[in-house]
Amino acid sequence: MIKKLIPYTKNVRWQVILTPLLMILEVIGDIVIPMMMVNLVDKGIALNNRSYILQQSLLMVAVAFISMAFGVLSSRLGATAGYGIAGNLRKAAYEAVQKYSYQNIDTISVPSLITRLTADIDTVGMVAMMSLRMAFRFPFLLIFALIFSFRIHAGLALIFVVMLPASALFTFLVFRKAIPVFLKIRERIDGLNGMIQEQLAGIHIITAFGRQKYASRRFEKPNRALLDTELKGVHLISYLNPLSSTLLYLTLLFVLYQGGLLIYQGAMMPGTIIGFTTYVFQVMMAVMMISMYLVNFSFAYTSLHRIFEVIDTTSELEEKDNPCHALADGSVRFSHVSFRYPDYNEDTLQNIDFFLPAGAHMGIIGPTGSSKSTLIKLIARLYDVKDGAVYVGGRNVKDYSLHALREDIGIVLQKNTLISGTIRSNLQWGRADATDEEMKAALQKAQAWDFVSRYPDLLDHPVEQNGANFSGGQKQRLTIARALIKQPKILILDDSTSALDMATDAKFRRVLQEELQGITVIIVAQRIASIRDCDQILVLDNGHMDALGTHEALLHTSAIYKDIVESQEGGLSE
Secondary structure, eight states: OGGGGGGGGTTSHHHHHHHHHHHHHHHHHHHHHHHHHHHIIIIIITTTOHHHHHHHHHHHHHHHHHHHHHHHHHHHHHHHHHHHHHHHHHHHHHHHHHTOOHHHHHHSOHHHHHHIIIIIHHHHHHHHHHHHHHHHHHHHHHHHHHHHHHHHOHHHHTHHHHHHHHHHHHHHHHHHHHHHHHHHHHHHHHHHHHHHHHHHHTHHHHHHTTOHHHHHHHHHHHHHHHHHHHHHHHHHHTTHHHHHHHHHHHHHHHHHHHHHHHHHTTSSOHHHHHHHHHHHHHHHHHHHHHHHHHHHHHHHHHHHHHHHHHHHOOOSOOOOSSOBOSOSOOOEEEEEEEEOOTTOSSOSEEEEEEEEOTTOEEEEEOSTTSOHHHHHHHHTTSSOOSEEEEEETTEEGGGBOHHHHHHTEEEEOSSOOOOSEEHHHHHHTTOTTOOHHHHHHHHHHTTOHHHHTTSTTGGGOEEOGGGTTSOHHHHHHHHHHHHHTTOOSEEEEESTTTTSOHHHHHHHHHHHHHTOTTSEEEEEOSOGGGTTTSSEEEEEETTEEEEEEOHHHHHHHOHHHHHHHHHHHSSOOO
């Protein structure tokens, strides 16, 4: 897993290399100073050698300042490297998500993706910074402190033979139990994020219905689950610091007692015990910090696993080596198509078979849950078929590059989404190089220019997140304009005029008939009025083709269609 991080250090490699080197130089300073203290006390103070005391003191101050300089520089470089790696990971993960199919998004939920691209990557960045410093500083400090401890007095240093294995064993036992808990914490965060996202998106509904207390009760369950799991993790690692402190005090008690006896016996100088005690502190500090680092590392390891799950997830929508890069025309043919969502036991669509010539208009209607929206997503290859094939422009959609296919298809999905920015920036999602005149023309066709023209800033009028400052009908018209500005060969409208009043809907249908000739139009609708003039009308029922024909023909051949007409128009209209 750690090896997989190497490509993400490409723009911070010098920082990655220099940080541990400078850290080791800082450690050397920390190790040398206690030996200088021994000499200061035993050779200077004990012998009242003032010149030696001054010399040694100045040298200690110089070493301390040099060591500090190395530490500060290492810290700054480590921060640049750690968060540089995090930034590279975030970019890679975001770009990976852009290539996801709908099936991928169904597998990894949006709240989970948000957690992974924010909290998980922040954790990895912090621990990467710590790794470049602590993973080198404290192991080196531990090794050198032990070496110098044995150089000073091998007998006293034998205490570490008992203390260090005991500390390592306890730390291992804690981590073995803590790692699954850390993974569970992230899963709990995913669930809570989903709840928060849902409730904030529906805050107006919650307020309008006066259901704040109910919403709070729903929120409490995932919030409590996360809190309990976090506390479980904290309780597990809460033993580490007290244990390290206890071992430190026991070690110091032993060293001071034995050292005192040796000084009393004349077998040890006072400076030696001072230096040895300093090394004891360094050893125990290294042990404590290594333990804390391992806590953070284990947390980051679970985060890193989740991040690479995002990056390594590949779309099942494979492209051919030499794909086609242009649609010949806007014809659409379904050849005995069946489709099933992942983890579903039954086909959502079964044996769909029809042909729609280029430039023709098709309406799709049927009861709720008849898979109308699923069908049109297969045309743009948002999903792949299970059986059969979908042909666009006379070729299987799998023969095209995904970019080329979707570039010639303007699709307005059932859930109309506007991106924060301006009206202009939203239209540019359709075509980046569109001129103001082209934007105005698209808005006029979509029946949106009547309200856009009333804004003093026109195309530069701000769009809030999710288009919150527009009505449902206005958002639908803006998303239609965004699709039209692509000048597509195929225009797909998935219940995209449901929020329009009858007069505006009629004007837009007139545009479809009179101004968009040559463009294949597919309309998924609930209202008969939106599709009655189409060249073909496909009636779906529970994923099956019930009937296909014109409005007049279906009144005689499809009971489902006849019932819909009667329910909406109060009788039959021939």
